Amino acid sequence: MAGHTHGSRSAVTCHLRCGDACFQPVPNTTETSYFRDIASSVLSRRSVVGTGLAVGALTALPVAQAAAAPRAGSGSRGPGNAGRLPFSPIAPVPATVDDVTVPAGYRWDTILRWGDPILAGAPGFDATNQTPEAQAGQFGYNNDYLDIIETNRAGTTALLVCNHEYTNEGIMFPPGTDPETVIRTAWAAHGMSVVELTRRTRGDVWTYLPGARLNRRVTLDTPFAVDGPAAGSDLLRTKSDPTGRRVLGTLNNCAGGTTPWGTVLSGEENFNQYFLAAGTDPKETRYGLSSRGDSRNWRSLDPRFDATTDDHRNEPNRFGWIVELDPSDPTSTPVKHTAMGRFKHEGATIVVNRDGHVVAYMGDDERFDYVYRFVSREKMRPGSSAKARRHNLRLLSEGDLSVARFTGDGLEDGVSDGAGEWLPLTRDGRSMVPGFTIEEVLVHTRLAADVVQPTRMDRPEDVEPNLRNGRVYVACTNNTDRGKIGKEGPTEANPRPLNKDGHVVEMIPTRGDHTADTFAWNLFLICGDEASAGRYFGGWDGPVSPISCPDNVAFDSVGNLWVSTDGQPSAITLDDGLFKVPVEGPERGHVQQFLAVPAGAETCGPVIRDREDSVFVAVQHPGEDGSWDAPQSRFPDYVPAGSGAGAGQFAGPRPSVVQVTRA
Numbered sequence: 001m002a003g004h005t006h007g008s009r010s011a012v013t014c015h016l017r018c019g020d021a022c023f024q025p026v027p028n029t030t031e032t033s034y035f036r037d038i039a040s041s042v043l044s045r046r047s048v049v050g051t052g053l054a055v056g057a058l059t060a061l062p063v064a065q066a067a068a069a070p071r072a073g074s075g076s077r078g079p080g081n082a083g084r085l086p087f088s089p090i091a092p093v094p095a096t097v098d099d100v101t102v103p104a105g106y107r108w109d110t111i112l113r114w115g116d117p118i119l120a121g122a123p124g125f126d127a128t129n130q131t132p133e134a135q136a137g138q139f140g141y142n143n144d145y146l147d148i149i150e151t152n153r154a155g156t157t158a159l160l161v162c163n164h165e166y167t168n169e170g171i172m173f174p175p176g177t178d179p180e181t182v183i184r185t186a187w188a189a190h191g192m193s194v195v196e197l198t199r200r201t202r203g204d205v206w207t208y209l210p211g212a213r214l215n216r217r218v219t220l221d222t223p224f225a226v227d228g229p230a231a232g233s234d235l236l237r238t239k240s241d242p243t244g245r246r247v248l249g250t251l252n253n254c255a256g257g258t259t260p261w262g263t264v265l266s267g268e269e270n271f272n273q274y275f276l277a278a279g280t281d282p283k284e285t286r287y288g289l290s291s292r293g294d295s296r297n298w299r300s301l302d303p304r305f306d307a308t309t310d311d312h313r314n315e316p317n318r319f320g321w322i323v324e325l326d327p328s329d330p331t332s333t334p335v336k337h338t339a340m341g342r343f344k345h346e347g348a349t350i351v352v353n354r355d356g357h358v359v360a361y362m363g364d365d366e367r368f369d370y371v372y373r374f375v376s377r378e379k380m381r382p383g384s385s386a387k388a389r390r391h392n393l394r395l396l397s398e399g400d401l402s403v404a405r406f407t408g409d410g411l412e413d414g415v416s417d418g419a420g421e422w423l424p425l426t427r428d429g430r431s432m433v434p435g436f437t438i439e440e441v442l443v444h445t446r447l448a449a450d451v452v453q454p455t456r457m458d459r460p461e462d463v464e465p466n467l468r469n470g471r472v473y474v475a476c477t478n479n480t481d482r483g484k485i486g487k488e489g490p491t492e493a494n495p496r497p498l499n500k501d502g503h504v505v506e507m508i509p510t511r512g513d514h515t516a517d518t519f520a521w522n523l524f525l526i527c528g529d530e531a532s533a534g535r536y537f538g539g540w541d542g543p544v545s546p547i548s549c550p551d552n553v554a555f556d557s558v559g560n561l562w563v564s565t566d567g568q569p570s571a572i573t574l575d576d577g578l579f580k581v582p583v584e585g586p587e588r589g590h591v592q593q594f595l596a597v598p599a600g601a602e603t604c605g606p607v608i609r610d611r612e613d614s615v616f617v618a619v620q621h622p623g624e625d626g627s628w629d630a631p632q633s634r635f636p637d638y639v640p641a642g643s644g645a646g647a648g649q650f651a652g653p654r655p656s657v658v659q660v661t662r663a
């Protein structure tokens, strides 16, 4: 969750110093190989097969591992490149501004808002008359991960997939709402949404289709299957589920990733906050489970949220996973993948290695926690045949989990000494950690990882491969504890004490092989405004937009890094935003702000469709520190104060998905 537990070095521009990894051919580098596009092909094919829609026969896009790397420098496109989102950076926006700010020549539109009806028969949003039944058919709260996967060749239909991280009852419900309504509505406001979109032509603003066939809500009532080596383990069994293989719901879904076989991954992050626990065992305390938790008091209506009882002691073990959802089949059972480990998963992003194995990169978003990697046992089968798809839907069920150690200094000083290694936790279905069974490694992953001594990072959020240059970008959002008395001080990969602004690490797999045991790495960005000590921007020494608390990352079609932030108001007195940063060529490190989100909001789920001059973001928790009676944001409808709070007249904020297009 967005910190809601709420919680200049001069350098030679020498980023191509990283030894043999730099100029090797890397997988997945063509403009058309983005997994969203491959997923689109798969889903388009499925829509043909499934519905008989006359969209024509489709050939699956090539699986990308055959592509050759572009020359370094080709990824840098500055302002003035028509059709590539040319823009002049916006000026920093004060944190009091309650608006979406976009560059000159652009406009923004809202596609979906909290409470918009999705399922057939769902009522329109009425803030003063919320019910669990209504919410279960409506778009959930606090949208985070977002993707928009086109489902026909013309690009005029798509599936929007989004998750809903957490609820903020103080601004969602009128004072005096009965507690049971609040709790049960909150259960329905968590989870995920799948929504069909339509538009006239490429580049238009999307419109969502209420009641469409594939629309779906996943809530706390939705059954999930548990798979992988820990499925059925004693550690996952409860009185309600003696099999340890079936869990109701998903919680605190943060970032995610889209797979080339057309599914969406989502990370269960700060699940601890929903449970009461004894909090005396390291298996609980290492995950933040405590006797002070569960401010929402969900256990008053469902005893499984009271993990102090023998019946439900294992219930928290059933959260903290990567979940996988097939948005093309509203009857499919989503899956929790135990092979990918249990921690406070920010998300998981996929790359298909050149040998066909699927590699997932994952961050554990906690101060001093780790970066992980999963390598599938099986190889991906290209294409959209039913047989290939059945195979690929099992890829994340078996594989090897490892955790990262960063050594060397990573400074871009012309010396190649940023070295790293992947420390194995599981291999070939066996534990690699002394004293831990494989089930224990996968369920108590943080404790197992502690044994092998990985690098304690500054809250790793998105960890995402750039398919254009084969490097992996790690957003370390912040860690104000680093260097405090009694806490670990600066280290090579986390060089700044009291790191309130965060940084971005660039990992370079050895020989371009995402399954290699080693990697090189650079400190790419050390974020901040002009007052921040130790700022560094990839060697760029010109002006930059101030940037603090990198959270989600994305890439455009030519490989520029886009970073969304989750920092205000504690880290920087500016509205959070979305920033473009070239990673190659003379503009490497040139941070340019594209948009800012309204007061109190975090910028989530960036989707960059630069070939269509469109950018999408999920605006999460606008006005989060306000109240029902004193809202701090009125985004996105800006209903005039005093006009009442009836249907369509809610004066408070609504987390929403926004599309930005060229005006």
Ligand code: FEO
Pocket (backbone or CB within 6 Å): 001, 002, 003, 165, 254, 255, 269, 346, 365, 461, 551
């Ligand atoms: Fe939910 Fe790590 O941000």
Ligand code: CA
Pocket (backbone or CB within 6 Å): 001, 002, 003, 461, 477, 551, 566
């Ligand atoms: Ca965050």
Ligand code: CA
Pocket (backbone or CB within 6 Å): 409, 410, 411, 412, 413, 414, 415, 416, 417, 418
């Ligand atoms: Ca160095």
Ligand code: CA
Pocket (backbone or CB within 6 Å): 001, 002, 254, 255, 346, 461, 551, 552, 566
């Ligand atoms: Ca996040």
